[in-house]
Amino acid sequence: MANEMPKAYEPRFVEDGLYQAWVDAGVFTPENLPNADQRTEAFTVVMPPPNVTGVLHLGHALENALMDSMIRYQRLLGKKALLIPGTDHAALPTQAKVEKMLMAEGMKNPRQELGREALVAKIRDFAEASKATILNQVKKMGTSADWSRLAYTFDEKRNVAVNELFTRMYNDGLIYRGFRVVNWSVKGQSTSSDDEIETIERPSVLYTFKYSKDFPIAISTTRPETKVGDTAVAVHPTDDRYKAFIGKTFEVEFAGSKLSIKVIASDEVDPSFGTGALGVTPAHSPIDFGMYEAQKAGQDPIEIIQVIGTDGKMTVEAGPMVAGQTVEEARATVVAWLSEQGLLQESKDIVQNVGTSDRYSDVIESIPMTQWWLDVNKEIPGKGKSLKDIMREAVTTGLEGKADQKVTITPERETKLYLDRVNNLRDWCLSRQMWWGHRIPAWHRTRTLPLTNGESARGSEAPRERRAEGVEIFVGTSAPEGEGWAQDEDTLDTWFSSGSWTFSTLGWPSSAEATDGKPSDLEQFHPTSWIQMGYEIRYLWLMRMILMSAYALNEIPFTDAYIHGLLKDKDGKKFSKSSGNNIDPIDVINEYGCDALRISVLSGNTPGNDSRYYTEKVEASRNLVNKLWNISRFIIGNAGGARHVESVTPKTLSDRWILARFSETAKKVGALIDRYDFSLAIEVLRDFTWNDFADWYLEIAKIEKGKDDVLLYILERLLILWHPFAPFVTEEIYKNFAADDKDMIIVAKWPVIEHELSSDDGSAFAHVQETVIAIRNYLSEHKVLPKDVESITVMNAGALESATEIISGLTKVKSVRSGNERPESITPIVVGSVQIFIQLPAVDAASEKARIESEIATTTKFIAAQESKLANTDFVARAPEKVIAGERQKLADLQERYAALKKEQEALVS
RNA sequence: GCGCGCAUAGCUCAGUUGGUUAGAGCGUCACAUUGACAUUGUGAAGGUCUGUGGUUCGAAUCCACAUGCGCGCACCA
Numbered sequence: 001m002a003n004e005m006p007k008a009y010e011p012r013f014v015e016d017g018l019y020q021a022w023v024d025a026g027v028f029t030p031e032n033l034p035n036a037d038q039r040t041e042a043f044t045v046v047m048p049p050p051n052v053t054g055v056l057h058l059g060h061a062l063e064n065a066l067m068d069s070m071i072r073y074q075r076l077l078g079k080k081a082l083l084i085p086g087t088d089h090a091a092l093p094t095q096a097k098v099e100k101m102l103m104a105e106g107m108k109n110p111r112q113e114l115g116r117e118a119l120v121a122k123i124r125d126f127a128e129a130s131k132a133t134i135l136n137q138v139k140k141m142g143t144s145a146d147w148s149r150l151a152y153t154f155d156e157k158r159n160v161a162v163n164e165l166f167t168r169m170y171n172d173g174l175i176y177r178g179f180r181v182v183n184w185s186v187k188g189q190s191t192s193s194d195d196e197i198e199t200i201e202r203p204s205v206l207y208t209f210k211y212s213k214d215f216p217i218a219i220s221t222t223r224p225e226t227k228v229g230d231t232a233v234a235v236h237p238t239d240d241r242y243k244a245f246i247g248k249t250f251e252v253e254f255a256g257s258k259l260s261i262k263v264i265a266s267d268e269v270d271p272s273f274g275t276g277a278l279g280v281t282p283a284h285s286p287i288d289f290g291m292y293e294a295q296k297a298g299q300d301p302i303e304i305i306q307v308i309g310t311d312g313k314m315t316v317e318a319g320p321m322v323a324g325q326t327v328e329e330a331r332a333t334v335v336a337w338l339s340e341q342g343l344l345q346e347s348k349d350i351v352q353n354v355g356t357s358d359r360y361s362d363v364i365e366s367i368p369m370t371q372w373w374l375d376v377n378k379e380i381p382g383k384g385k386s387l388k389d390i391m392r393e394a395v396t397t398g399l400e401g402k403a404d405q406k407v408t409i410t411p412e413r414e415t416k417l418y419l420d421r422v423n424n425l426r427d428w429c430l431s432r433q434m435w436w437g438h439r440i441p442a443w444h445r446t447r448t449l450p451l452t453n454g455e456s457a458r459g460s461e462a463p464r465e466r467r468a469e470g471v472e473i474f475v476g477t478s479a480p481e482g483e484g485w486a487q488d489e490d491t492l493d494t495w496f497s498s499g500s501w502t503f504s505t506l507g508w509p510s511s512a513e514a515t516d517g518k519p520s521d522l523e524q525f526h527p528t529s530w531i532q533m534g535y536e537i538r539y540l541w542l543m544r545m546i547l548m549s550a551y552a553l554n555e556i557p558f559t560d561a562y563i564h565g566l567l568k569d570k571d572g573k574k575f576s577k578s579s580g581n582n583i584d585p586i587d588v589i590n591e592y593g594c595d596a597l598r599i600s601v602l603s604g605n606t607p608g609n610d611s612r613y614y615t616e617k618v619e620a621s622r623n624l625v626n627k628l629w630n631i632s633r634f635i636i637g638n639a640g641g642a643r644h645v646e647s648v649t650p651k652t653l654s655d656r657w658i659l660a661r662f663s664e665t666a667k668k669v670g671a672l673i674d675r676y677d678f679s680l681a682i683e684v685l686r687d688f689t690w691n692d693f694a695d696w697y698l699e700i701a702k703i704e705k706g707k708d709d710v711l712l713y714i715l716e717r718l719l720i721l722w723h724p725f726a727p728f729v730t731e732e733i734y735k736n737f738a739a740d741d742k743d744m745i746i747v748a749k750w751p752v753i754e755h756e757l758s759s760d761d762g763s764a765f766a767h768v769q770e771t772v773i774a775i776r777n778y779l780s781e782h783k784v785l786p787k788d789v790e791s792i793t794v795m796n797a798g799a800l801e802s803a804t805e806i807i808s809g810l811t812k813v814k815s816v817r818s819g820n821e822r823p824e825s826i827t828p829i830v831v832g833s834v835q836i837f838i839q840l841p842a843v844d845a846a847s848e849k850a851r852i853e854s855e856i857a858t859t860t861k862f863i864a865a866q867e868s869k870l871a872n873t874d875f876v877a878r879a880p881e882k883v884i885a886g887e888r889q890k891l892a893d894l895q896e897r898y899a900a901l902k903k904e905q906e907a908l909v910s
Numbered sequence: 911g912c913g914c915g916c917a918u919a920g921c922u923c924a925g926u927u928g929g930u931u932a933g934a935g936c937g938u939c940a941c942a943u944u945g946a947c948a949u950u951g952u953g954a955a956g957g958u959c960u961g962u963g964g965u966u967c968g969a970a971u972c973c974a975c976a977u978g979c980g981c982g983c984a985c986c987a
Contacts, residue, residue, distance in 0.1 A: 007947080009949090199983090199984095199986095268987095270987085273986090279987065281987090285987075287987080351986095352986055354986080413914070417913085417983095424983075570921090604922065604923050606923090608915080609915080609916080610980090611923080612922060614936095616936055617922080620935060622949065623947095623949045629946090630947035630949090631947080633947080636946095637946070677926085679924075680924070680925090773952095776953065780940080780941065783941080785941085811952095865931090866930095872967060874966095875968070883968090886929080889930095
C-alpha cells in the first residue's frame with residue numbers, strides 16, 4: 001500500500017476524480033452529512049453569484065478559496081455546513097454583451113430588429129449556454145457547494161421573491177413612481193443608480209458669460225449648451241452683489257431661445273465660486289432640480305425645460321439654433337454665439353470630474369423622467385423607522401437593539417464607511433429600460449413614456465402632474481381584471497434581485513412555513529453565518545442585502561461580513577483583458593494544482609486590503625503541497641501503511657515536544673480561522689509542517705526508531721488541519737487511512753488534542769536545537785564537512801546527555817559523546833552553560849581567540865543592557881511581574897554564558 | 911473640500927489588545943547531496959520598522975504633525 005504512493009503529487013490526475021467522489025457521497029448537502037441529526041448548529045454561506053456569462057478570473061479564485069476554506073472548516077467542526085451556489089443574470093451587463101455580439105454579427109440595432117421577445121430569447125440562450133462554463137470552473141476550484149440548492153437570480157423562484165418584495169414595498173408606500181432627474185446613459189439607453197456611476201477626471205472649459213447684454217448677472221458653466229434650458233439664476237441669499245435682484249424675472253433672447261430667468265436665493269450656492277451666481281437648469285442637474293422642487297414647495301415656482309433628449313441630442317424645446325444637434329455640437333454652437341454677441345467674458349481650462357456609466361463608459365446625462373423609486377427616508381408603516389434607520393441599526397445596535405441581529409463587518413473600518421454611505425443615501429432608482437431582467441410587476445392603463453425629444457415639458461404644467469392624469473397603476477404579479485392593462489415595460493435594477501439573495505435562495509417567501517414537520521430552510525439557515533465579498537460591491541450589494549432582509553424578514557442577512565481586496569499583479573496593477581496581464585485560474589490549476597492556487601491567493605491576503613499574485617507565490621505553494629505529500633509518503637511507507645491511531649503515549653523528549661507543538665498548532669489554526677485570518681493560519685500550519693515536523697521531528701525519527709504511532713497520529717490530524725485550504729491533496733493522502741469509501745477527510749473531525757509541554761521539556765528540547773544549530777553553524781563557518789570531524793565532546797551536558805545520538809544524527813557528525821574530561825587544545829563553542837569541543841582536522845588558534853573574544857564582547861553588551869533595564873526602578877515598579885521575571889531570567893542566562901566564555905578565554909591564554 | 915487606507919529586509923508581506931536581540935516566503939551568497947522530497951537539506955548575509963515630536967518604566971505598535979503612494983465620497987454651477 002505504502003509504496004503505491006507515487007513519488008510526486010500530480011494534482012491534474014486526481015482532482016476531478018476526488019471532486020466527483022465528494023459529489024457522489026453527497027456530503028456538500030448538509031442533510032447527507034454523517035451524523036446529520038447531531039449537527040445542531042448550522043453554518044451557512046451564500047456564494048456571491050458570479051455573472052452567468054462570465055469566465056472565472058483570479059478574483060473568483062480568491063472568493064472560492066475563502067468561502068470553501070471556511071465551509072470545509074465548519075464542516076470539520078461538526079456543523080451543518082451549507083454553501084449555497086448560484087449565478088447572477090446580471091441584467092444590464094449581460095444584455096449589453098449579447099447586443100454587442102449581435103452587432104458584431106452585422107445587426108445594426110438588435111432591439112429594433114428583433115423586438116423584445118426575440119432578443120430576450122437570444123440572451124437567455126446565450127446565458128444558459130455559458131452558465132455551465134462558470135459553474136464548472138467553480139467546481140474546478142474545489143468549492144464544496146450544495147448543488148442541489150443551486151439558484152439563479154433570474155429563475156422562477158427568485159422571480160416570485162422579487163415580485164413579492166416589490167409589491168410589499170409598494171403597498172408600504174416605500175416604492176413610488178416619481179418624476180425626477182435620473183442618471184441616463186445614452187449608449188445604454190437606460191437609467192442607472194447612483195452606485196453604478198464612476199467618476200473620471202477630464203479636461204474641460206469653464207465659460208463665464210451673461211445671457212444677454214441687459215442681464216445684470218454673469219454666470220459660469222462648463223455646459224453652455226444646457227443653458228437654453230435655464231429658468232433661473234440662483235445666488236446666495238446674503239450675497240450683497242446680487243441681493244437686490246432676488247425675486248425679479250428677466251426675459252432674454254439666448255441662443256435662439258426665449259427664456260424667462262428668475263433670480264432666486266439658495267444656500268447651496270457658493271458665493272466664492274465663479275461669479276457667485278448659478279444658472280439653474282432644472283431638467284439637467286440634480287442640484288438644480290432640487291431648487292426647482294424647493295421653489296415649488298415655497299409657492300414661488302420656476303419652470304422646467306428639457307433640452308436634451310434620451311438620444312443625447314438637443315430637443316425641439318432647446319430652440320431652433322441647436323435642436324437636433326448632439327450635446328458637443330450644441331456646445332460649440334452656443335459658445336460661438338456667445339462670443340459673436342460679445343457676451344463671453346472668460347474661458348478657463350479646468351479639470352472636471354464627470355460621472356460615467358460603469359457598464360457603458362459614456363458620460364451620464366441628467367434627464368428628467370418618471371421612474372420607479374425606493375424611498376429610503378420614509379417611515380415604514382408599523383415600524384416607526386425608515387429603511388435608512390434599519391440599515392444603520394443592523395451594524396450598530398443590532399436590529400431593534402438585539403445583539404444577535406447585528407452584522408459585524410471585517411475589517412472594522414468598513415463599518416464606518418458603510419454608515420457614512422447610508423447617511424448620504426438618496427432614493428434608489430429601481431427601473432431600467434432594459435429587457436433582460438425581472439420585469440416590473442406593475443400594470444398601467446395608459447402607457448407612460450419617458451420624455452424624448454419632441455415631447456414638450458415646457459410651461460407651468462409640469463410633466464409629473466400632466467402625466468399622472470388619467471393614469472391608473474396596479475402593482476402585482478399579474479394584471480388585474482379589466483380591459484386595457486399593460487405591464488410596465490421596464491425591468492428592475494439587477495441589485496434588487498441580488499439584495500434578496502440570502503433569503504430568496506432559502507425559499508422565501510414560499511417556504512417560510514415549515515413543511516412535513518421539518519424546519520424550513522429559512523428557519524434552519526437564515527440569517528446566514530458569514531459572507532465574503534470584494535470591496536467594490538460593498539455598497540451595491542452588502543447594503544442592499546441588509547436593507548432587503550431587515551425589511552422583509554426583520555432579520556439581518558448574515559452575522560459576519562468579510563470584505564476582501566483586489567488581487568493585483570506583481571507590479572500592483574489590476575488584472576484586465578485590456579492590459580494583457582490576465583491570468584486564467586484554470587491554467588494555473590492545470591499547471592500547479594488547485595491546492596497550490598488556493599494557498600497562494602490566501603497567503604498574504606488580509607481583510608480589506610489588495611494583495612498581489614505572481615508565479616513565484618504559486619510555485620512556493622506548489623512546493624509546500626508537494627512537501628506535505630512527501631512527508632506522508634515517507635511516514636506511510638516506513639510504517640508499512642497508514643492506520644488510524646486513536647491515542648499515543650510519548651516515549652521521549654522529542655515525542656513530548658512534537659505532540660505539544662502539534663496541539664498548539666491545531667488550537668492556533670482554529671482560532672485564526674475563527675477570526676478570518678486565513679493567511680496567518682496557513683503560515684502557522686506551514687511553519688509546523690515544514691520546520692517542526694519535517695525538518696526536526698522526521699529527522700529525529702530516523703535516529704530514534706519506533707515512532708510510527710506518533711507519526712501516523714500526527715499526520716492524520718495534520719492532514720485535517722490542512723484540508724480547508726488544500727482539500728485535494730489531503731483527501732488523496734487520506735485514502736491511505738480510510739477504512740472504506742465513506743471514510744473521507746472532508747467529513748472527518750477537527751482534532752482537539754491536549755498535549756502540554758512542561759517547561760523543563762520545553763527548554764530541554766530548545767537546548768538540543770540550539771546545540772545542533774551551533775555545531776552546524778560552526779562547521780559551516782570553518783568550512784568543515786561533518787564527516788571530516790573526528791569527534792565531538794559535550795561537557796556539562798546536563799539534560800543533553802541523553803541526546804548525544806540525536807545531536808550526532810542531526811549534525812551528521814559520526815561521534816558525539818558527553819564527557820567531563822576537557823580535550824586538549826580545542827576551543828569549545830558555548831551554548832548556555834554547555835561547552836562543545838569539536839575535534840577539527842586543523843584550527844587556527846588566533847582566529848579561535850578572536851571568536852571567543854567577540855562572543856564575550858557581544859554578551860557583555862547584552863548584559864549591560866539587561867542590567868540597566870532591571871536597575872530602572874520605574875520599570876521594576878510598574879511593569880507586570882511576568883515581564884520582570886522574564887527579564888531577570890534573561891540576565892541570568894546571559895551571565896551563565898558569560899562565565900563559560902570567560903573560562904574558555906582563560907584556558908586559551910594559559 | 912471631506913474621509914479612508916498604506917509606508918517594516920532586494921521583492922511580496924506578517925507582526926493578535928505596547929513587553930526577549932522585529933519575523934516569514936521568495937530572491938541572494940556559501941556548502942551539501944546515490945532512498946520521503948533537487949518541488950531537497952544546512953548555514954550565512956540583509957532592517958536606525960518613512961520623518962519629526964509626544965504619551966509611557968517600555969513604542970514597529972498609541973497620539974499629533976509632516977512627507978510619499980493608493981483609494982472613496984462630495985462639489986464639479
